[in-house]
Amino acid sequence: MTAQQGSVSGASIVVVESSALVSLQITPASASVAQQTEAQFRAIGTFADGSTQDLTQSAEWTSSPASIATVSDIVGSKGLATGIIPGSATITTFFAGEVGTASLTVTGATLTSLTITPIDPSIPLGNSQRFTATGSFSDGTTENLTNQATWKSSSVNVATIGVNGLANTVATGTTTITASMNGVSGVSGNTVLTVF
Numbered sequence: 001m002t003a004q005q006g007s008v009s010g011a012s013i014v015v016v017e018s019s020a021l022v023s024l025q026i027t028p029a030s031a032s033v034a035q036q037t038e039a040q041f042r043a044i045g046t047f048a049d050g051s052t053q054d055l056t057q058s059a060e061w062t063s064s065p066a067s068i069a070t071v072s073d074i075v076g077s078k079g080l081a082t083g084i085i086p087g088s089a090t091i092t093t094f095f096a097g098e099v100g101t102a103s104l105t106v107t108g109a110t111l112t113s114l115t116i117t118p119i120d121p122s123i124p125l126g127n128s129q130r131f132t133a134t135g136s137f138s139d140g141t142t143e144n145l146t147n148q149a150t151w152k153s154s155s156v157n158v159a160t161i162g163v164n165g166l167a168n169t170v171a172t173g174t175t176t177i178t179a180s181m182n183g184v185s186g187v188s189g190n191t192v193l194t195v196f
Contacts, residue, residue: 019048024055024095026079026102033083034109034137036181038148041071041079041102043093059095069104083107109137114145114179114189122194125172131165133179133189149179158195169195 069089083106155175180188
């Protein structure tokens with residue numbers, strides 16, 4: 001639902017309930033992330049008639065202790081938890097009197113490298129290419145950091161790239177695509193995109 005007056009608008013999530021909400025669960029029930037990286041949680045409601053509904057953007061979210069991890073309660077990014085320092089935090093969601101909880105473990109692992117795939121792709125002018133950034137950490141784990149990375153194209157006259165790793169072609173030529181993580185100095189990955 002959207003309301004607009006002049007140049008000011010606002011949006012809200014409308015939930016249509018066919019029967020009473022009987023339980024609220026968070027998925028995944030537990031997750032582990034390295035410090036300064038993120039995990040997306042979702043709130044799934046089960047109703048008396050047996051139906052389920054994704055209530056992530058309608059529910060309220062909190063994290064305790066917030067010094068270990070925070071969780072977004074802003075529509076559009078609700079349920080997105082960020083690890084702050086090593087430790088364990090409880091992620092809680094509330095909706096229509098029901099409560100769901102999940103656990104988040106924040107490890108002390110540090111990012112050691114970023115790998116972008118596909119490697120050196122070639123695509124026709126007018127097409128787009130989605131890239132993935134995979135982070136390798138000091139404890140041997142890996143994590144998809146595509147939506148957390150900062151993306152850049154060395155030649156925006158050849159291709160531009162958005163925050164989610166999607167490159168759109170502009171003209172024929174080559175450009176270097178780079179992904180980096182804010183706050184992690186010296187760790188980045190790159191690949192060359194050829195547009196023909």
